[in-house]
Amino acid sequence: MVSVSSGDNVDFNTQGKIQQVTILGATGTIGTQTLDVMSQHPERFEVFALTANANVQGLFDLCVKYKPRYAVLLSASAATSLETQLKNAGVVTTVLQGESALCEVASHQDVDVVMAAIVGAAGLHPAMAAAKAGKRILLANKETLVMAGNLFMQAVTDGGATLLPIDSEHNAIFQVMPYQRSRVLADIGVKRILLTASGGPFRNASMEQLQHVTRAQALNHPNWVMGPKITIDSASMMNKGLEVIEAHWLFNASSAQIEVLVHPQSVIHSMVEYNDGSVLAQMGNPDMRTPIAYGLGYPDRLISGVSSLDLLKVGRLDFCAPDQNKFPCLRLAYEALDAGGTAPAILNASNEIAVEAFLADKIGFMDIPALIETVLSKANVEAVTSIAQLVEVDADARRAATHWLNTLACAH
Numbered sequence: 470m471v472s473v474s475s476g477d478n479v480d481f482n483t484q485g486k487i488q489q490v491t492i493l494g495a496t497g498t499i500g501t502q503t504l505d506v507m508s509q510h511p512e513r514f515e516v517f518a519l520t521a522n523a524n525v526q527g528l529f530d531l532c533v534k535y536k537p538r539y540a541v542l543l544s545a546s547a548a549t550s551l552e553t554q555l556k557n558a559g560v561v562t563t564v565l566q567g568e569s570a571l572c573e574v575a576s577h578q579d580v581d582v583v584m585a586a587i588v589g590a591a592g593l594h595p596a597m598a599a600a601k602a603g604k605r606i607l608l609a610n611k612e613t614l615v616m617a618g619n620l621f622m623q624a625v626t627d628g629g630a631t632l633l634p635i636d637s638e639h640n641a642i643f644q645v646m647p648y649q650r651s652r653v654l655a656d657i658g659v660k661r662i663l664l665t666a667s668g669g670p671f672r673n674a675s676m677e678q679l680q681h682v683t684r685a686q687a688l689n690h691p692n693w694v695m696g697p698k699i700t701i702d703s704a705s706m707m708n709k710g711l712e713v714i715e716a717h718w719l720f721n722a723s724s725a726q727i728e729v730l731v732h733p734q735s736v737i738h739s740m741v742e743y744n745d746g747s748v749l750a751q752m753g754n755p756d757m758r759t760p761i762a763y764g765l766g767y768p769d770r771l772i773s774g775v776s777s778l779d780l781l782k783v784g785r786l787d788f789c790a791p792d793q794n795k796f797p798c799l800r801l802a803y804e805a806l807d808a809g810g811t812a813p814a815i816l817n818a819s820n821e822i823a824v825e826a827f828l829a830d831k832i833g834f835m836d837i838p839a840l841i842e843t844v845l846s847k848a849n850v851e852a853v854t855s856i857a858q859l860v861e862v863d864a865d866a867r868r869a870a871t872h873w874l875n876t877l878a879c880a881h
């Protein structure tokens with residue numbers, strides 16, 4: 470079940486029609502880069518809706534600039550404030566509020582493309598709504614696939630949606646592995662997927678040093694500019710773990726077929742090895758506008774604004790194996806994938822609580838895997854049956870993780 474589309478022969482030709490685009494998580498790193506790429510192609514794309522959590526100023530600025538038909542904020546008070554500000558500025562954008570409104574603008578009949586770039590589990594419902602409504606989904610929100618991979622992929626199929634991976638690694642794999650739906654990797658001559666990882670800011674840190682790293686150090690990613698949650702995930706290598714699970718669902722690959730390779734330069738975004746010994750890699754500067762442009766334009770190649778890769782300047786490409794002792798989050802993600810069922814959702818929820826606590830200086834860096842491992846070890850893993858069940862599982866895992874945090878706080 471290689472994902473990326475609802476059918477084997479999907480007609481991607483937009484026949485000159487201007488595409489109406491909803492950007493979920495518009496104020497974030499991916500959201501703003503999507504707007505940057507779209508602005509370079511006004512003849513192809515129009516902004517239909519922009520959404521955020523509670524960032525009134527950020528969304529106001531984007532509404533003034535892009536004049537979407539709708540703006541949505543999760544928070545009711547933030548939406549009221551945005552509505553007033555837009556009215557005073559003479560911007561005719563309808564402001565909506567709440568999760569149902571996020572789903573509405575993701576599934577609206579006039580929308581062609583949905584960029585799913587909300588961070589975390591909060592992105593699940595709107596992404597599901599877009600899938601059920603048969604949209605072209607550019608999926609940045611990997612947490613949707615981690616939590617609900619089977620249900621989301623089923624919704625993509627049932628809704629006739631087109632799914633294009635935006636995570637640079639999965640986008641790279643998609644570029645070098647011809648799309649073959651409903652077939653296992655072995656049937657299309659693929660031996661394994663090599664998922665590259667920068668190794669983050671602590672690639673060379675010792676176990677001892679990792680105990681004492683600070684929030685500022687963890688937020689200082691060497692290659693990529695990203696939102697805070699994914700930046701911490703990159704430092705702990707949970708990001709790569711989540712991506713292993715994401716690759717499993719997108720490309721119908723078993724955990725044994727997905728290998729992580731640390732590649733500090735982040736020039737090769739991932740590779741696929743075929744049975745004949747060929748290894749195909751997708752390369753480029755580490756800039757998310759490349760996969761975003763690929764998703765927006767597919768199958769056309771659009772100008773993205775990304776500078777040319779200067780291999781002479783890069784000079785060398787290094788590789789090493791990830792150290793799962795130093796980065797237990799990667800091991801935990803593989804274990805959750807192998808456990809199956811609700812385990813990845815539990816992993817995801819406890820990780821979100823752990824990252825939040827680390828960002829709030831409540832726990833140390835190595836407490837992140839400790840918290841996740843404790844929650845996972847005590848959880849009752851079940852087969853996934855519905856989104857409602859996953860919402861409960863997510864809430865239970867968050868409660869268990871919060872309990873762990875409270876116990877730790879009392880112990881200090």
Ligand SMILES: NC(=O)c1ccc[n+]([C@@H]2O[C@H](COP(=O)([O-])OP(=O)(O)OC[C@H]3O[C@@H](n4cnc5c(N)ncnc54)[C@H](OP(=O)(O)O)[C@@H]3O)[C@@H](O)[C@H]2O)c1
Nearest residue numbers: 494496497498499521522523524587588591609610695696
């Ligand atoms: N950044 C990258 O380079 C990159 C690369 C690959 C994949 N991704 C994935 O893309 C997603 C977005 O990452 P990012 O780095 O762009 O994150 P980000 O910069 O933190 O932006 C997150 C966006 O989601 C919104 N949001 C946060 N919580 C929300 C909630 N509860 N309900 C509705 N909206 C909410 C935020 O709104 P506010 O501004 O109001 O908070 C913001 O617009 C993540 O899943 C990440 O793993 C990112």
